[in-house]
Amino acid sequence: xxKKHHKFCNILPCLPPNGIIAAASNSLEDQKMQQRxxxxxxxxxxxxxxxxxxxxxxxVIGIALLALPLLITLRIIAARxxxxxxxxxxxxxxxxxxxxxxxxxLLDWIGGxxxxxxxxxxxxxxxxxxxxxxxxxxxDLDDREQAMFLVRLAEALAEKDEDRAARLFVLAGQxxxxxxxxxxxxxxxVLLQTGDGLDRLGERTAALRxxxxxxxxxxxxxxxxxxxxxxxxxxxxERYQASGxxxxxxxxxxxxxxxxxxxxGTVKPVPIDTRPAPAPWxxxxxxxxxxxxxxxxxxxxxxQTGGTPAWDQLQTALMExxxxxxxxxxxxxxxxxxxxxxxxxxxxxQMRLLSRGVLGExxxxxxxxxxxxxxxxxxxxxxxxxxxxxxxxxxxSPDEQAITERVWxxxxxxAVLTFSDPGAxxxxxxxxxxxxxxxxxxxxxxxxxxQEDDTMNLRYWRLPIGYFTGQIDAYEVFR
Numbered sequence: 001x002x003k004k005h006h007k008f009c010n011i012l013p014c015l016p017p018n019g020i021i022a023a024a025s026n027s028l029e030d031q032k033m034q035q036r037x038x039x040x041x042x043x044x045x046x047x048x049x050x051x052x053x054x055x056x057x058x059x060v061i062g063i064a065l066l067a068l069p070l071l072i073t074l075r076i077i078a079a080r081x082x083x084x085x086x087x088x089x090x091x092x093x094x095x096x097x098x099x100x101x102x103x104x105x106l107l108d109w110i111g112g113x114x115x116x117x118x119x120x121x122x123x124x125x126x127x128x129x130x131x132x133x134x135x136x137x138x139x140d141l142d143d144r145e146q147a148m149f150l151v152r153l154a155e156a157l158a159e160k161d162e163d164r165a166a167r168l169f170v171l172a173g174q175x176x177x178x179x180x181x182x183x184x185x186x187x188x189x190v191l192l193q194t195g196d197g198l199d200r201l202g203e204r205t206a207a208l209r210x211x212x213x214x215x216x217x218x219x220x221x222x223x224x225x226x227x228x229x230x231x232x233x234x235x236x237x238e239r240y241q242a243s244g245x246x247x248x249x250x251x252x253x254x255x256x257x258x259x260x261x262x263x264x265g266t267v268k269p270v271p272i273d274t275r276p277a278p279a280p281w282x283x284x285x286x287x288x289x290x291x292x293x294x295x296x297x298x299x300x301x302x303x304q305t306g307g308t309p310a311w312d313q314l315q316t317a318l319m320e321x322x323x324x325x326x327x328x329x330x331x332x333x334x335x336x337x338x339x340x341x342x343x344x345x346x347x348x349x350q351m352r353l354l355s356r357g358v359l360g361e362x363x364x365x366x367x368x369x370x371x372x373x374x375x376x377x378x379x380x381x382x383x384x385x386x387x388x389x390x391x392x393x394x395x396x397s398p399d400e401q402a403i404t405e406r407v408w409x410x411x412x413x414x415a416v417l418t419f420s421d422p423g424a425x426x427x428x429x430x431x432x433x434x435x436x437x438x439x440x441x442x443x444x445x446x447x448x449x450x451q452e453d454d455t456m457n458l459r460y461w462r463l464p465i466g467y468f469t470g471q472i473d474a475y476e477v478f479r
């Protein structure tokens with residue numbers, strides 16, 4: 001879909017040129033001379049009509065005022081019916097509305113309220129900008145929870161802001177597709193819902209693409225049982241029937257009959273854990289974390305009761321907490337360095353949101369001044385994790401290295417999509433992923449690929465290995 005530039009022409013009235021009447025009758029001139037008063041007597045007042053110039057200006061203004069509502073209406077219709085290229089682009093950071101984030105809910109968050117509970121509260125109170133910011137930056141959500149919160153947020157906004165809701169539905173679907181840590185059954189369920197939402201908003205093309213991916217998962221994902229495949233295809237057929245997609249209904253019916261007839265192979269386990277569980281805080285760090293949480297709760301109470309919030313104390317507590325964390329990071333005796341690194345990454349993720357002034361500009365000036373620094377630390381932590389994975393894979397077979405590399409790159413692409421990894425190049429990661437996809441030959445896991453898309457710039461798909469090796473025709477995959 002390409003953006004068309006509409007030209008609107010202002011039709012202005014053509015005014016006749018001004019001229020001078022050069023020929024007048026002599027008799028008429030004589031009469032006028034006779035009517036003139038004698039010299040020395042006062043002249044009678046001269047009666048003047050409205051200037052032709054003034055009538056012309058009034059006419060132009062009147063026509064412009066009449067035409068303006070029509071031109072505005074035509075522009076709105078054109079913009080709605082023909083959206084520009086990439087208007088559904090999945091730019092997570094671009095959807096942030098930091099000035100509309102509720103500082104009180106953020107204080108609850110850094111005061112110890114769990115991520116999911118805080119997002120639920122934000123959704124219930126219609127604090128949608130807060131719910132979205134927390135969904136992106138809350139460190140303890142898993143990928144499936146994050147995708148589902150994006151779906152719920154899009155559903156809540158569908159009647160209030162259709163464009164933003166459509167973008168959120170697209171983002172939720174792409175987040176679910178990109179993550180290697182969401183199983184294919186949950187992935188398909190998310191995509192059914194995003195397709196439903198897009199269809200209700202009139203974005204039929206985008207909805208059909210999400211449903212098409214459900215069809216691919218139901219037919220080719222290797223770890224689904226036949227009853228699950230049948231249930232997904234039945235749900236898909238109902239949607240196609242309601243949408244009048246008769247050809248797609250027929251294709252799903254054929255797929256239902258073919259369940260269990262194809263050997264989909266097995267998924268080989270990833271030899272290296274690419275996402276370690278976060279280590280618990282050591283006691284001396286936990287003490288500082290709890291002190292910060294207590295001050296955040298006190299500030300929250302002060303805001304609710306009209307008291308004076310102690311912002312300086314909160315900033316001091318954060319600095320002391322960071323100093324304790326740095327001491328922990330420097331300890332060479334830590335028995336779980338990967339878990340420690342993951343715990344620190346999650347802390348940095350929280351600080352990235354606080355550094356954006358969401359508690360009120362100027363309340364944490366030292367943190368706000370370090371916004372780019374926290375983003376850089378987050379990017380460096382992703383790079384460090386990648387280096388450690390490569391070092392751990394040195395003695396593994398080429399196939400094991402490729403399998404782990406592929407899962408890792410998928411995880412990092414997911415992090416780029418959700419603005420968790422602010423430093424990586426999506427195009428650069430995808431080039432590497434495309435190479436690795438061709439190296440893995442013994443794993444039936446669906447490959448993640450990326451393609452250009454005229455309504456959302458880039459789109460992710462998960463496709464079977466047979467499609468890449470030429471054993472499965474493209475028509476069979478995408479019908």
